[in-house]
Amino acid sequence: ADVVEFRGEHQAGIATPAQDRMHFVAFDVISDSRDDLIALLRTWTEVAERMTKGEQTYDNGATGGEEYSPPSDTGEALDLAPSQLTLTIGFGPSLFGTAEKDRFGIFSKKPAALADLQHFPGDILDPARSGGDIAIQACANDPQVAVHAIRNLARLGTGTVAVKWSQLGFGRTSSTSASQVTARNLMGFKDGTNNLKSEDTSEVSQFVWVDPKDDQDWMAGGTYLVARRIRMLIEAWDRTTLNEQERVFGRAKGSGAPKGSGAEFDAVDLQSKGPEGLLIDKAAHIRLASHESLNGIKLMRRGYNFTDGSDGFGHLDAGLFFIAFCRNPIEQFVPMQLQLSRKDLLNEYIQHMASAVFAVPPGVGQGEYWGSTLF
Numbered sequence: 001a002d003v004v005e006f007r008g009e010h011q012a013g014i015a016t017p018a019q020d021r022m023h024f025v026a027f028d029v030i031s032d033s034r035d036d037l038i039a040l041l042r043t044w045t046e047v048a049e050r051m052t053k054g055e056q057t058y059d060n061g062a063t064g065g066e067e068y069s070p071p072s073d074t075g076e077a078l079d080l081a082p083s084q085l086t087l088t089i090g091f092g093p094s095l096f097g098t099a100e101k102d103r104f105g106i107f108s109k110k111p112a113a114l115a116d117l118q119h120f121p122g123d124i125l126d127p128a129r130s131g132g133d134i135a136i137q138a139c140a141n142d143p144q145v146a147v148h149a150i151r152n153l154a155r156l157g158t159g160t161v162a163v164k165w166s167q168l169g170f171g172r173t174s175s176t177s178a179s180q181v182t183a184r185n186l187m188g189f190k191d192g193t194n195n196l197k198s199e200d201t202s203e204v205s206q207f208v209w210v211d212p213k214d215d216q217d218w219m220a221g222g223t224y225l226v227a228r229r230i231r232m233l234i235e236a237w238d239r240t241t242l243n244e245q246e247r248v249f250g251r252a253k254g255s256g257a258p259k260g261s262g263a264e265f266d267a268v269d270l271q272s273k274g275p276e277g278l279l280i281d282k283a284a285h286i287r288l289a290s291h292e293s294l295n296g297i298k299l300m301r302r303g304y305n306f307t308d309g310s311d312g313f314g315h316l317d318a319g320l321f322f323i324a325f326c327r328n329p330i331e332q333f334v335p336m337q338l339q340l341s342r343k344d345l346l347n348e349y350i351q352h353m354a355s356a357v358f359a360v361p362p363g364v365g366q367g368e369y370w371g372s373t374l375f
């Protein structure tokens with residue numbers, strides 16, 4: 001149970017139960033050679049599969065190699081369990097180049113759904129922490145296992161890729177399986193209650209996995225990953241009354257139940273009124289993000305809390321590293337975020353600081369490598 005199968009129809013780390021920790025990295029490809037890129041993807045696949053089983057990068061590993069060479073594995077995961085490590089790869093819009101500069105010969109395979117996200121009201125994005133040619137998401141129940149995996153994959157990429165940015169996360173802010181209890185985000189609210197759950201396979205097929213008929217054949221069984229580094233204005237939030245905090249989300253802080261209801265998983269009643277008006281405010285987060293308010297749109301959230309110390313002004317640099325998987329970001333994430341960015345009560349307490357989108361290829365079968373359907 002401690003090993004999550006690496007190979008399969010879909011990549012692991014999407015609909016598999018969310019682990020507790022994350023290390024997410026975005027790379028730029030610094031080589032112009034298609035062969036270099038493919039060689040790296042093959043190497044990464046082999047090593048990634050080994051690490052998800054709890055093995056070292058290579059057999060000679062941290063201690064078994066040549067005494068006068070750097071060890072092939074950095075060693076900090078020796079003695080640690082596999083910890084349900086999953087490694088998930090995605091390709092950013094920039095990897096596909098342009099018609100004029102098509103360095104890897106894949107421009108014609110760029111899916112229409114893969115485009116840098118538009119600017120949303122309130123965005124203050126840091127370009128140094130946004131985008132990237134290739135992303136790898138490592139999730140595990142032990143932070144050291146996730147960090148070890150990304151560190152060793154980055155090392156193997158030397159000369160072909162350079163790290164653009166990376167993010168550590170903890171305390172999953174979404175449950176992706178009905179078998180998991182709902183964890184809390186750093187605002188103290190249960191997060192993931194009304195998420196798509198992997199057990200609901202028909203909804204997951206409808207909203208997460210790319211269908212062969214959608215666009216590009218090579219993406220069939222894949223999905224898209226949207227990442228947003230959302231800072232929480234923690235100090236302002238912490239001075240807000242409980243009543244206001246619950247109005248912002250439309251749920252009770254303790255139980256997670258929708259306002260006016262008793263238990264966490266009770267159906268959300270968007271119509272009924274109480275003595276103070278609508279039970280769920282017209283600009284409450286769960287109203288605006290609900291499929292009822294968005295012509296039926298849903299997506300699968302799989303984000304993490306982050307705290308990157310303090311910002312130099314004495315404020316905590318903390319928030320939600322939002323990750324969502326969807327079949328088409330332009331048709332799902334964009335309308336949802338557009339509505340939230342315009343009207344959500346939560347906007348007073350958050351700031352979107354970075355943004356990225358990646359095409360996540362299907363899972364690897366025997367003999368295949370990460371992205372082999374693309375090349």
Ligand code: HEM
Pocket residue numbers: 185187189190191192193194195228230231232249251268285286287289290291299319320322333336337340350
């Ligand atoms: C629901 C927190 C940003 C989409 C929720 C809930 C919380 C929450 C506490 C209620 C529990 C649940 O059903 O999961 C946050 C925080 C955010 C944030 C703290 C930012 C820091 C976003 C963004 C999106 C989003 C950027 C998508 C663009 C959703 C959806 C739901 C939801 C779809 C379920 C709504 C329903 O009941 O149908 N969020 N959220 N959230 N959130 Fe967020």
